[in-house]
Amino acid sequence: METLNYLNDGHGLASWLLTKDHKRIAILYLISITGFFAIGGFFAMLVRLELLTPAGDLLSAETYNKVFTMHGVVMVFFFLIPSIPAVLGNFMVPIMIGAKDLAFPRINLLSWYIYILGGLFTLTAALSGGVDTGWTFYTPYSTAAANSHVITAALGIFITGFSSILTGLNFIVTIHRMRAPGMTWFRLPLFIWAHYATSLIMILGTPVVAITILMVAAERALHLGIFDPALGGDPVLFQHLFWFYSHPAVYIMILPAMGVVSEIIQAFSRKNIFGYSFIAFSSLAIAVIGFLVWGHHLFVAGQSVYAGMLFSILSFVVAIPSAIKVFNWTATIYKGSVSFDSPMLYAAGFIGLFTIGGLTGLFLAAMGLDIHVHDTYFVVAHFHYIMVGGAIMGYLGGLHYWWPKITGRLYSEPWARVAAVIVFIGFNLTFFPQFVAGYLGMPRRYHAYPPEFQVLNVLSSAGASILAVGYLIPFTYFAYSLFKGEKADNDPWGARGLEWEIPSPPPTENFTVSPIVTEGTHQYVHPSQEAKLA
Amino acid sequence: MLKGHAEHFPGSIHQPPLASNVDAIQPGVHIEHPHHPKLQHHFDDMGQQAEASTLGMWVFLVTEIMFFGGLFMAYLLYRWQSPAAFQEASAHLSIGWGGFNTAVLIFSSLTMALAVRAAQTSESSRTQVGWILITMFLGVVFLGVKAIEYTEKFRDHIVPGPYFDATKWEHPAGVEMFYSLYFCMTGLHALHMIIGLGIMTWLAIMASKRTFNAEYYTPVEVAGLYWHFVDIVWIFLFPLLYLIGRHYHHG
Numbered sequence: 001m002e003t004l005n006y007l008n009d010g011h012g013l014a015s016w017l018l019t020k021d022h023k024r025i026a027i028l029y030l031i032s033i034t035g036f037f038a039i040g041g042f043f044a045m046l047v048r049l050e051l052l053t054p055a056g057d058l059l060s061a062e063t064y065n066k067v068f069t070m071h072g073v074v075m076v077f078f079f080l081i082p083s084i085p086a087v088l089g090n091f092m093v094p095i096m097i098g099a100k101d102l103a104f105p106r107i108n109l110l111s112w113y114i115y116i117l118g119g120l121f122t123l124t125a126a127l128s129g130g131v132d133t134g135w136t137f138y139t140p141y142s143t144a145a146a147n148s149h150v151i152t153a154a155l156g157i158f159i160t161g162f163s164s165i166l167t168g169l170n171f172i173v174t175i176h177r178m179r180a181p182g183m184t185w186f187r188l189p190l191f192i193w194a195h196y197a198t199s200l201i202m203i204l205g206t207p208v209v210a211i212t213i214l215m216v217a218a219e220r221a222l223h224l225g226i227f228d229p230a231l232g233g234d235p236v237l238f239q240h241l242f243w244f245y246s247h248p249a250v251y252i253m254i255l256p257a258m259g260v261v262s263e264i265i266q267a268f269s270r271k272n273i274f275g276y277s278f279i280a281f282s283s284l285a286i287a288v289i290g291f292l293v294w295g296h297h298l299f300v301a302g303q304s305v306y307a308g309m310l311f312s313i314l315s316f317v318v319a320i321p322s323a324i325k326v327f328n329w330t331a332t333i334y335k336g337s338v339s340f341d342s343p344m345l346y347a348a349g350f351i352g353l354f355t356i357g358g359l360t361g362l363f364l365a366a367m368g369l370d371i372h373v374h375d376t377y378f379v380v381a382h383f384h385y386i387m388v389g390g391a392i393m394g395y396l397g398g399l400h401y402w403w404p405k406i407t408g409r410l411y412s413e414p415w416a417r418v419a420a421v422i423v424f425i426g427f428n429l430t431f432f433p434q435f436v437a438g439y440l441g442m443p444r445r446y447h448a449y450p451p452e453f454q455v456l457n458v459l460s461s462a463g464a465s466i467l468a469v470g471y472l473i474p475f476t477y478f479a480y481s482l483f484k485g486e487k488a489d490n491d492p493w494g495a496r497g498l499e500w501e502i503p504s505p506p507p508t509e510n511f512t513v514s515p516i517v518t519e520g521t522h523q524y525v526h527p528s529q530e531a532k533l534a
Numbered sequence: 535m536l537k538g539h540a541e542h543f544p545g546s547i548h549q550p551p552l553a554s555n556v557d558a559i560q561p562g563v564h565i566e567h568p569h570h571p572k573l574q575h576h577f578d579d580m581g582q583q584a585e586a587s588t589l590g591m592w593v594f595l596v597t598e599i600m601f602f603g604g605l606f607m608a609y610l611l612y613r614w615q616s617p618a619a620f621q622e623a624s625a626h627l628s629i630g631w632g633g634f635n636t637a638v639l640i641f642s643s644l645t646m647a648l649a650v651r652a653a654q655t656s657e658s659s660r661t662q663v664g665w666i667l668i669t670m671f672l673g674v675v676f677l678g679v680k681a682i683e684y685t686e687k688f689r690d691h692i693v694p695g696p697y698f699d700a701t702k703w704e705h706p707a708g709v710e711m712f713y714s715l716y717f718c719m720t721g722l723h724a725l726h727m728i729i730g731l732g733i734m735t736w737l738a739i740m741a742s743k744r745t746f747n748a749e750y751y752t753p754v755e756v757a758g759l760y761w762h763f764v765d766i767v768w769i770f771l772f773p774l775l776y777l778i779g780r781h782y783h784h785g
Binding site: 099100101102103104105107165169170172173174176177178203204205206207208210211212215218222223224225226231232233234237240241509514 | 574575576578582585586589590593594596597598600601602603604605607608611612615616694695696707708710711714715718
């Protein structure tokens with residue numbers, strides 16, 4: 001007999017599209033985000049195909065501009081930013097704090113519809129001719145010169161921003177007000193701390209980019225001159241406002257991934273985290289300091305040197321809390337009883353790739369070196385190490401870790417390990433050559449390049465095809481597991497924690513009895529102690 | 535087993551033994567104390583629900599501050615770059631209308647506060663609806679005045695864009711920038727007022743159905759927070775837009 005759970009409690013399309021259950025909304029997000037990931041990946045493939053040869057032969061310069069713009073817009077705003085928070089966070093935040101749902105279930109559903117509406121605007125822009133401004137929408141090109149569907153795409157991003165704001169708002173209120181009795185702040189799983197910090201950025205940063213994008217649209221539509229130098233406006237103001245959000249947006253992508261990694265590292269080292277409060281507070285520190293570093297995107301935009309120096313120093317400072325996490329994860333693994341199941345492979349990949357991405361970020365935070373590599377493939381490689389090597393590795397790790405809980409089914413672990421290794425190899429082959437090409441001077445955002453860069457670009461395109469295979473394999477075995485996967489018990493990893501104490505998949509109300517929490521999560525016991533306790 | 539687990543490894547859920555607990559055997563079926571019809575299923579009690587709603591509104595207002603913040607930043611920059619033009623442009627705005635509207639909004643904040651109080655103290659639905667309607671009326675008056683002011687700007691070709699009349703200004707570029715910001719900021723503010731009126735229409739209908747009383751008045755309180763916020767934005771907009779450099783001219 002099948003027990004009642006959130007998946008079989010109500011059937012039919014309406015029971016999904018009108019659901020207020022955070023778990024079902026997470027599934028809606030999972031499906032739509034996967035769709036956008038495929039679209040963004042398609043554009044990435046076009047970019048890599050064009051760059052196989054030095055000549056701009058596959059795509060015209062104009063089409064190429066539109067292709068990399070759509071790749072950036074879709075991946076940043078419709079995949080990376082919502083990925084972990086809206087899927088894994090939505091599913092796990094209430095469960096991990098012992099609540100029945102997020103504080104505002106209807107607003108949660110609304111945020112998904114807003115996301116879809118924004119996505120439709122952006123897809124309309126893509127299908128009706130595309131946008132060629134780059135995902136950054138720099139003025140005055142976007143307001144005065146660009147001859148493409150800027151307003152439609154801008155409105156898509158504006159609208160989607162509100163889904164992000166509502167998700168952040170929901171998390172903050174939920175974490176403040178919905179914790180189960182005994183779930184004190186310092187008993188919270190680190191995944192929750194990471195989401196709290198992420199939510200702060202979502203609610204403080206997103207409105208700023210929303211109003212900025214709105215001003216761009218208004219400027220185009222009504223011929224205002226806020227960013228137009230011909231009318232007395234200042235295009236650099238746009239860059240300041242844009243990066244005030246869009247730099248912290250990188251932390252929206254990476255902080256939740258760090259939260260996932262903190263959980264996985266503990267579960268697969270069978271050790272409690274080393275330095276819990278350091279990891280917790282470093283999330284907050286990243287959120288706060290992350291708001292003070294945006295000027296490192298403007299070193300060559302005519303910003304004063306003194307402002308540049310401050311932003312440079314602050315950008316170095318924000319690396320400290322990230323480094324604290326990396327050291328603490330490593331110390332957690334040290335002398336743990338480590339098992340390399342697929343989530344752990346992704347987490348380990350995350351630590352390595354994020355470290356490379358973070359350290360090369362310091363290159364870019366140094367004012368002198370930044371002038372050399374600004375707008376080159378070095379920058380492209382750097383942020384892909386953070387976003388793909390970091391955020392997507394974290395997302396995939398989390399998806400593998402919680403898949404048995406979400407679906408109640410086990411996927412093929414051998415295939416999962418193979419895929420994790422392929423993703424790691426494909427990723428490095430794609431993006432490491434870009435560091436070299438960039439350092440040698442290959443600029444980003446051109447469809448043609450001098451022949452001496454071809455070897456590096458062929459390596460990169462070859463890596464991209466391997467990476468694509470690495471992403472398709474999990475898609476296949478996840479889909480397969482839904483129908484043929486072995487049933488998962490409550491805690492297939494032996495991970496412990498609130499989410500692992502309830503059935504897989506969880507019942508509609510999460511907890512049939514309201515939990516009373518007596519100590520922090522996990523609380524692994526050393527094997528030598530286990531015998532005494534039993 | 536579960537019990538033993540809870541004793542040894544903390545962690546986690548401390549549950550009573552399964553057999554003695556009906557809830558655990560029949561998921562979804564609850565034994566609960568009779569509760570308020572407005573209590574949503576995922577909250578423990580009305581207090582938690584009210585606290586969540588008000589905190590949610592406060593957090594939302596923080597995002598609103600950041601939303602307007604982008605425009606205030608642009609205002610700051612351009613006023614710093616062209617102070618004379620901003621003074622010239624500001625002098626053209628009517629202090630009379632602006633001052634009147636400021637008074638109207640402050641008064642509407644008072645009536646909104648009285649509407650919240652009426653709900654809190656379980657006054658008759660007549661009184662509650664009355665205060666809400668007066669607040670709405672004041673909001674409409676504000677928007678009406680705004681419409682008059684906007685009309686004048688269109689008539690005089692002060693609206694930025696292709697129809698802007700640059701000939702009658704000493705610093706036309708800066709003046710046009712001022713009015714770009716003026717329309718963006720007051721327009722966004724007016725949009726918030728209109729949304730507020732929509733919310734209050736719903737509140738008035740709910741209040742007329744005797745929904746609100748001392749036990750349940752969160753929607754009125756939360757809408758009140760929003761309305762006060764919109765007022766406060768105007769309290770900043772009025773001096774920044776209408777009163778630049780006035781003390782130089784009129785003492």
